Amino acid sequence: MSAPRHDPDQHRGAARVAMVGAGQLARMTHQAAVDLDVELRVLATSPDEPAVLAGAPHRFGGPGDWEALSAFVAGADVVTFDHELVPPSLLRRLEELCVPVRPAPDALVFAQDKLHARRALGEAGYPVPAFAPVEGRDDVLGFAAGHGWPVVLKARRGGYDGRGVTVLAAAAEVPGDLGTDGDGGPAWLVEAHLDLAAELAVLVARRPSGDAVAYPVVQTTQVAGICRHLVSPPELPPATLRRAEELALEVVETIGATGVCAVELFVTSAGAVLVNEVALRPHNSGHATIEANLTSQFHQHLRAVLDWPLGPTDLVAPAAAMVNLITPDASVHPAANLPAALAVPGARVHLYAKASRPGRKVGHVSALGPSATEALALASEAAAILLAR
Amino acid sequence: MSAPRHDPDQHRGAARVAMVGAGQLARMTHQAAVDLDVELRVLATSPDEPAVLAGAPHRFGGPGDWEALSAFVAGADVVTFDHELVPPSLLRRLEELCVPVRPAPDALVFAQDKLHARRALGEAGYPVPAFAPVEGRDDVLGFAAGHGWPVVLKARRGGYDGRGVTVLAAAAEVPGDLGTDGDGGPAWLVEAHLDLAAELAVLVARRPSGDAVAYPVVQTTQVAGICRHLVSPPELPPATLRRAEELALEVVETIGATGVCAVELFVTSAGAVLVNEVALRPHNSGHATIEANLTSQFHQHLRAVLDWPLGPTDLVAPAAAMVNLITPDASVHPAANLPAALAVPGARVHLYAKASRPGRKVGHVSALGPSATEALALASEAAAILLAR
Numbered sequence: 001m002s003a004p005r006h007d008p009d010q011h012r013g014a015a016r017v018a019m020v021g022a023g024q025l026a027r028m029t030h031q032a033a034v035d036l037d038v039e040l041r042v043l044a045t046s047p048d049e050p051a052v053l054a055g056a057p058h059r060f061g062g063p064g065d066w067e068a069l070s071a072f073v074a075g076a077d078v079v080t081f082d083h084e085l086v087p088p089s090l091l092r093r094l095e096e097l098c099v100p101v102r103p104a105p106d107a108l109v110f111a112q113d114k115l116h117a118r119r120a121l122g123e124a125g126y127p128v129p130a131f132a133p134v135e136g137r138d139d140v141l142g143f144a145a146g147h148g149w150p151v152v153l154k155a156r157r158g159g160y161d162g163r164g165v166t167v168l169a170a171a172a173e174v175p176g177d178l179g180t181d182g183d184g185g186p187a188w189l190v191e192a193h194l195d196l197a198a199e200l201a202v203l204v205a206r207r208p209s210g211d212a213v214a215y216p217v218v219q220t221t222q223v224a225g226i227c228r229h230l231v232s233p234p235e236l237p238p239a240t241l242r243r244a245e246e247l248a249l250e251v252v253e254t255i256g257a258t259g260v261c262a263v264e265l266f267v268t269s270a271g272a273v274l275v276n277e278v279a280l281r282p283h284n285s286g287h288a289t290i291e292a293n294l295t296s297q298f299h300q301h302l303r304a305v306l307d308w309p310l311g312p313t314d315l316v317a318p319a320a321a322m323v324n325l326i327t328p329d330a331s332v333h334p335a336a337n338l339p340a341a342l343a344v345p346g347a348r349v350h351l352y353a354k355a356s357r358p359g360r361k362v363g364h365v366s367a368l369g370p371s372a373t374e375a376l377a378l379a380s381e382a383a384a385i386l387l388a389r
Numbered sequence: 390m391s392a393p394r395h396d397p398d399q400h401r402g403a404a405r406v407a408m409v410g411a412g413q414l415a416r417m418t419h420q421a422a423v424d425l426d427v428e429l430r431v432l433a434t435s436p437d438e439p440a441v442l443a444g445a446p447h448r449f450g451g452p453g454d455w456e457a458l459s460a461f462v463a464g465a466d467v468v469t470f471d472h473e474l475v476p477p478s479l480l481r482r483l484e485e486l487c488v489p490v491r492p493a494p495d496a497l498v499f500a501q502d503k504l505h506a507r508r509a510l511g512e513a514g515y516p517v518p519a520f521a522p523v524e525g526r527d528d529v530l531g532f533a534a535g536h537g538w539p540v541v542l543k544a545r546r547g548g549y550d551g552r553g554v555t556v557l558a559a560a561a562e563v564p565g566d567l568g569t570d571g572d573g574g575p576a577w578l579v580e581a582h583l584d585l586a587a588e589l590a591v592l593v594a595r596r597p598s599g600d601a602v603a604y605p606v607v608q609t610t611q612v613a614g615i616c617r618h619l620v621s622p623p624e625l626p627p628a629t630l631r632r633a634e635e636l637a638l639e640v641v642e643t644i645g646a647t648g649v650c651a652v653e654l655f656v657t658s659a660g661a662v663l664v665n666e667v668a669l670r671p672h673n674s675g676h677a678t679i680e681a682n683l684t685s686q687f688h689q690h691l692r693a694v695l696d697w698p699l700g701p702t703d704l705v706a707p708a709a710a711m712v713n714l715i716t717p718d719a720s721v722h723p724a725a726n727l728p729a730a731l732a733v734p735g736a737r738v739h740l741y742a743k744a745s746r747p748g749r750k751v752g753h754v755s756a757l758g759p760s761a762t763e764a765l766a767l768a769s770e771a772a773a774i775l776l777a778r
Contacts, residue, residue, distance in 0.1 A: 014724045014742070031420045034443045037724050037740035037752075054423045055444020294735050294757070309732040316705045316757065335403045335426050343698040346683050351426035353403070363426075368683070368705065 014039050015306050018073045018099070019051075020063055021082030024352040024361070025282045025298075026051035028290070029082070032298035038306070042082070043072045051082075053353040066090055073099045080259055080305045081281050084111045102208065102258040102305040103280045110255050111280045115156045115189045124254050126247065127274045129266065134188035140174045143190045150193040156181060161361070162225020167193060198236060198267040199276070201285035202248035205260045205300045208307045213300075214249050215293060215313040217241045218285055219372075220264075226359070227284055229323040229380065231372035232292070232315065236267065243273045251275055260301040262286060284324065288366045289313075291348050292320030317368035321375035323383040325363035327356035334363055334386040341365070347382030403428050404695050407462045407488070408440075409452055410471030413741040413750070414671045414687075415440035417679070418471070421687035427695070431471070432461045439741040440471075455479055462488045469648055469694045470670050473500045491597065491647040491694040492669045499644050500669045504545045504578045513643050515636065516663045518655065523577035529563045532579045541580040545570060550750070551614020556582060587625060587656040588665070590674035591637035592686055592702075594649045594693045602689075603638050604682060604702040606630045607674055608761075609653075615748070616673055618712040618769065620761035621681070621704065625656065632662045640664055649690040651675060673713065677755045678702075680737045681709030706757035710764035712772040714752040716745035723752055723775040730754075736771030 015038050019026050022044035030051050033040035041057045042049075052058050061068020063085040070093075073079045078100045086094075091105035110117040115133055122128045132143045134153070144151050153174075155164030168174055181187035199220050206212040219234030220227045234241065248263035255261070255278065262283030264276040286297035295303075295311030303310055325334055334341075335351055342349065351363040365382045369375030403426050408415050411433035419440050422429035430446045431438075441447050450457020452474040459482075462468045467489045475483075480494035499506040504522055511517045521532045523542070533540050542563075544553030557563055570576035588609050595601040608623030609616045623630065637652035644650070644667065651672030653665040675686035684692075684700030692699055714723055723730075724740055731738065740752040754771045758764030 027423065030444065031423055034416065034420055035737075035739050036727060037742045055419065055446070057444070303731060306728070308728040311731065312734045338425060339695070339697040342692060342700065345701045348424075350424050353426045 016041070016076045017302060017305065018043070018076035018079045019082055020069070020072070020079065020086055022049035022051035022056065022058060023082050024050045024354070025082035026056060027054045027352060028287075028350070029282065029298045029301060030054050030056035032296060032302055035299065036302060038302055040302070041072070041076070043068065048353075048355075050352040050354060063087075064090065066093065069094060070097060073097060078102050078305050080301070081108070083281070084108060084279075088112065100208070103261070104256065104258070107255045107257040108280055110257075110278050113157055114154055114159070114277065115186060117278060118189065121251060121254070121275055126251060126254075127272060129194055129274055129276070130192040131189050133186035134178055134190050135180055135186045136178055137174050137176055139186075140168065140178070140190050141171055144168075144171070147192045152191040152193050154189050154191065156185075156187050156189055161227075161359075162222070165225050194266055194274070195269040196266055197269045197271070198234060200234065200244045200265045200267060200273075201230070201283070202244055202263045202265065203260060203283065203286045203289070203297055203313075204248050204252040204257075204263060205297075205304045205310050206252050206258055207304050207310060208258050210253075211310060212249055212252060213310045213313050214245045215286065215289060215297070216315055217244050218288070220285055226326065226361075227324055228326070229321060229376060230285055230288065231319065231321045231376050232288065233319065233372065235372065240267060240271065240273060247273060247275055251278065255280075259305045260286065260297050284361070284364075287350070287364050288320045288322040290350070291366050292316060292368055317375075319369050319372040319375045320366065321369065321372060321379045322364055322366045323376070323379040324361050325351075325365065325383055325386055327358070327360050327362050327387065329358045330356045331389055332356050332387055337386045337388055341382040341385040344378060344382040344385065346378055349382060349386065405430070405465045406691060406694065407432070407465035407468045408471055409458070409461070409468065409475055411438035411440035411445065411447060412471050413439045413743070414471035415445060416443045416741060417676075417739070418671065418687045418690060419443050419445035421685060421691055424688065425691060427691055429691070430461070430465070432457065437742075439743060442742040452476075453479065455482065458483060459486060462486060467491050467694050469690070470497070472670070473497060473668075477501065489597070492650070493645065493647070496644045496646040497669055499646075499667050502546055503543055503548070503666065504575060506667060507578065510640060510643070510664055515640060515643075516661060518583055518663055518665070519581040520578050522575035523567055523579050524569055524575045525567055526563050526565055528575075529557065529567070529579050530560055533557075533560070536581045539582040541582050543578050543580065545574075545576050545578055550616075551611070554614050583655055583663070584658040585655055586658045586660070587623060589623065589633045589654045589656060589662075590619070590672070591633055591652050591654065592649055592672065592675045592678070593637050593641040593646075593652060594686075594689045594699050595641050595647055596693050596699060597647050597696045599642070600699060601638055601641060602699045602702050603634045604675065604678060604686070605704055606633050607677070609674055615715065615750075616713060617715070618710060618765060619674055619677065620708065620710045620765050621677065622708065622761065624761065629656060629660065629662060636662060636664055640667065644669075648694045649675065649686050673750075673753075676739070676753050677709045677711040679739070680755050681705060681757055706759075706764075708758050708761040708764045709755065710758065710761060710768045711753055711755045712765070712768040713750050714740075714754065714772055714775055716747070716749050716751050716776065718747045719745045720778055721745050721776055726775045726777055730771040730774040733767060733771040733774065735767055738771060738775065
C-alpha cells in the first residue's frame with residue numbers, strides 16, 4: 001500500500017497516520033504530510049477520489065466496513081478522519097485495537113449527532129439557539145407555537161453543505177413523515193430561525209495533552225446552506241471576535257476533541273454570539289490557512305493528532321479571503337479555465353480533481369490583501385473565471 | 390502509470406507535464422501540481438526517490454536511456470526537468486517527438502556546460518569572472534601567470550554543491566591529469582579567485598512567449614561550495630539588488646530559457662556584480678518561495694512551462710530565510726527530531742524522505758520574519774534541532 005522504503009534503517013522517525021476518507025481534506029492533508037515526511041495513508045471508496053489522485057497511499061473500503069477499517073489502521077501511530085461517517089460502534093471497536101483514535105469517539109459524536117451536540121453544549125452552559133428534538137410533526141408545531149415561525153428543521157445526522165436543513169415558514173410546510181432514527185431516537189431537531197448579523201467560524205487545534213490554539217476568526221457567507229466564501233478578519237467589533245474565539249476554545253475543551261476542529265458560530269442582529277455546529281477535522285472554513293496563516297490547518301491537524309507542538313496561527317497578511325468553486329452543472333470545467341484564472345494576480349487556486357456536478361465543491365481560490373474586501377474581490381474574480389462555461 | 394481517471398469526459402482540461410528526475414525538486418513540484426490539478430509524471434531511477442515517495446505518478450528509467458525517455462514523454466503536453474543530466478543529443482531527439490521541451494536544449498546547455506555558459510555570456514557582454522578553458526596543466530599555470538594565485542578550477546560538466554570545484558593556491562596544487570572531455574574539448578575551466586562581498590541568486594520565470602518575472606533577490610551563504618542558508622532581502626545597497634535583478638532577467642532572455650531559472654551572481658568587494666552560473670529548473674535558492682512569496686517557484690515552473698500566466702513574486706513578509714538540512718552522516722535522523730523542531734514557532738520544515746549520508750541535503754527549513762536576521766535565527770534554530778544526534 002505505502003510506497004516502499006528500501007533502506008528503513010537509514011530513514012527513521014517518519015510517523016504513520018491513517019486517515020479514514022479520501023476527499024479534498026485528505027488530498028490537502030497528503031500535501032502537508034509530504035512536507036513533514038509523515039506516512040499518511042487514506043481509506044478510499046473509489047480510485048477517483050481526490051486524495052488517491054494526489055498520490056496518497058491508500059486502501060479501498062467503506063467507513064462502515066469493519067474488516068476494511070481494521071486492516072487499514074494496522075501499524076499506524078494514530079487514526080484520524082476526513083469525514084464523520086464512521087459509525088460510533090466501529091469507532092469504539094477501533095479504539096480497542098490499540099491505535100489512538102483522534103479525535104476520540106466521544107468527541108466525534110458532537111459532529112455526528114447534531115441533537116447530542118446541542119443538548120450537551122446547552123447543558124454545559126454554552127449559548128446555543130433554542131431547539132427541540134423532533135419525533136413527529138407535533139413536535140415542530142409545538143416548538144413553533146412557543147418560538148414563532150419560521151423555524152429551522154435539521155436532520156439529526158448526516159446533513160452537510162445545506163443538505164438536511166430546511167426553513168419552514170408555516171405549519172403547512174411541516175413534512176408529515178418525520179420519523180425516528182435507527183436507534184429509535186428523534187431523527188430531527190427544530191430550531192428557532194434567528195435574525196443573523198453574521199456567521200463566523202473559528203478553527204481550533206488541540207493536542208491530546210490539552211494544549212490548544214485558535215486561528216483568527218473568519219466570517220463565512222452561506223448561500224442555500226453552503227459556504228460560498230469567507231474573509232478574515234471580519235469587519236465586526238473586536239469584542240465579538242474575542243467572544244467567538246473564547247467560545248471556540250472552550251467548546252473544543254469541553255468536547256475533548258483532538259486534531260483540528262471548526263466551531264461555527266452565529267452572531268445575531270442583537271450582537272449575541274451563539275455556538276452553532278462543530279466539525280472535528282480540517283474544515284472548509286480553514287482552507288485559506290494554506291497561504292494566509294503561519295501554519296496551515298492540514299499541517300496543524302497532523303501535528304495535533306500526533307501530539308506534536310502546535311504551530312502559530314497568525315495571518316501573514318492584513319486580510320485573506322477564500323471562495324469555494326461550486327459547479328452549477330457538468331458543463332463547467334474549472335481545470336480548462338485555469339490558465340485564464342491564473343491571470344488574476346495573486347489568486348491561489350486549488351482544484352480537487354473532481355468531476356463537475358450540480359452544487360459540487362470542486363476546488364477553492366484563496367487570496368491575500370490589504371483588506372478583506374480587496375482579498376475577496378481578487379479571489380472572486382478568479383473563481384468566476386474558473387466557473388465560466 | 391498515472392492514477393486512473395474513471396470519468397475522463399467529466400474532468401477535462403488537466404494539463405500533463407512530464408518531469409525528468411524524481412528528486413526533491415520533483416517532489417515539491419508534485420505538491421504544486423496537486424493544487425493545480427496538473428497531471429505531473431516523473432522519471433525516476435529508484436522507488437525511494439523523493440518524488441516517488443510523495444506519490445507522484447512515475448516511470449523508471451535513467452536520463453540517458455532513450456527508450457525510457459521517449460516512452461515517458463508520450464502523451465505529455467510538455468517535458469521538463471528536475472536536473473541537467475539528460476545528454477544534449479537525447480534532448481534534441483526528444484524535441485523531434487513533437488512534445489515541447491522546456492527549457493529547450495539550446496538553453497539547457499548553459500546549465501550543462503559551464504564553459505559554454507561563460508563563453509556565451511561573456512561574448513554577449515555580461516560581466517563574468519575572468520576564465521580560461523583548460524586542456525592540461527599548462528593552461529592553469531598560464532592563467533595564474535596572468536591573474537595571480539589562487540585560481541579556481543572547475544569541472545566543465547556535472548559539478549554541483551561544491552563537487553567539481555577546487556581552489557588552487559599555487560602551481561604545486563594543480564593536478565596533472567586534466568584531460569579533455571568526451572567530445573575532445575576541454576574538461577575543465579580555470580577562473581580568477583574573486584574577493585567576494587556576497588553571493589546572490591535571482592529566480593526568474595519565463596514563458597515561451599517571452600514574458601518573464603524575477604523574484605526578489607536572495608543572498609546565499611556557501612560552505613565548501615554548498616549553500617547552507619539564504620536570506621531575502623539581502624542587506625546590500627538597493628542599486629546592487631536592482632543590478633542583480635536586471636542582469637538575471639537579461640541573462641535568462643539571452644539564454645532563451647523557459648520555466649524557472651536561477652541566476653547565481655557574485656558581488657565583489659569592489660561592488661561589481663558578475664554572473665556566475667545558471668540553473669534552468671526550480672532551484673534550492675528558491676525553496677523559501679513556498680511560504681515567503683505570492684507564487685512558489687514550483688507553481689511558477691509549472692505555469693511557465695505550460696505557457697500559462699505567471700504569478701506575482703512579492704514577499705508576503707518583510708523578510709524570509711531558508712536553511713538547508715545537510716546531514717553530517719547517517720547517524721542523524723531529522724524525521725525523528727521533527728517534533729522537537731516544530732516547537733520553534735514559525736519554522737516551516739520540509740523533509741525530502743532521503744536517508745542521511747555525509748553532506749547530503751535531506752530537507753530545508755524556511756521562516757518569515759520582521760528582518761532577515763530574525764528569520765534566519767528562527768530557521769537556524771529549527772535546523773540545528775533537526776540535525777541533532
